[in-house]
Amino acid sequence: MRVALFATPQRANTVAFSVPVWGIEDGFLVRPGNHRALSSYPSIAECPDARLGIIAGPVQHDSAVASGVTEEQNVIVGQQADAIAAVLSGAIDGYASTALGNRIVASGMGSR
Template identity: 75%
Template sequence: MKVTIAYIEEPPFGWTKADRAATGADIDLAEVILRAIGVTRIEYRLTTFSELLPGVEAGRWDMNVPLFVTPERANLVAFSVPVWAIGDGFLVRAGNPKALDSYASLAQRDDARLGIIAGQVQHDSARASGVSEDQIVVFEHQADAIAAVRSGEIDAYASTALGNRIVAQRMGRSMLEAVEHEPGTNGTQRALPFGAFSFNRGNSDLLNAVNAQLRAYLGSPDHRARMSKFGLTRNEIDPVLAG
């Protein structure tokens, strides 16, 4: 049995190593789950974020790495049970020269520019907090958004707080700084949003098998140990176990 899974370049969740092999927290989790349900061949398809949902919906691959679950996305694809819960944050230049710690704080500065990856939920979150379209610069790839922060083209790049921490650590905190959003500052969103694998809505056999294995595996010592290697802790794992 073969399964093709699409991923994007977004450490620590997924990225391509020098030997062209896919790796990352979401890749590792997918491998464990798929092997456990009898998949003998796993292929990885590198794509852009904006192509993840159309690609799996059209059947160009079998499943996507986890992304945030929203009602709009659930109309297009079938989501697995959630696998992590992560809040938003900013990647800014070292010292955070414009003191940006939330979408609302950025919205209050007409001179502030925010970078967002096309199709990601951060776009809606920013708009809901008052950030204007004139302040938003859309990128297809994370690497381009990070380069724009470094060059000063934008003042902040919005992504997951965890992902930004990993990027800042890798690039050196003397260049970039990760800022976790202050609680309660981003509109009405209080609970951390959940991320889940996604599938073609007609592929119920694979979805059901993955879900059954996820329910047995998530929160186990092996799961926690594997995720900790990529920086995911009980803060990201425990919220999805409560249900």
């Protein structure tokens, strides 16, 4: 069986994962201009007042924390639409998800 499922320690207690056949990199959705030059978890960690939107549960939270992003910098959002609205309004400085997913979202937004 082949499904798109993130391997987490909790899931590994229930199922046996094979060697991954593909992987998706994380990416950030930021406002036009990206005046803080946020392009990676470490760049966010180096800017203590930067806020990063993350949907609860995905691996991006663990990746952010492992890179030095503090819990105070992480803003948990309910769903992708909430994250996009928060980025556009300036409530958060960026949204972490998959690079592919964020490219698709950004291309559909035009020049907002």
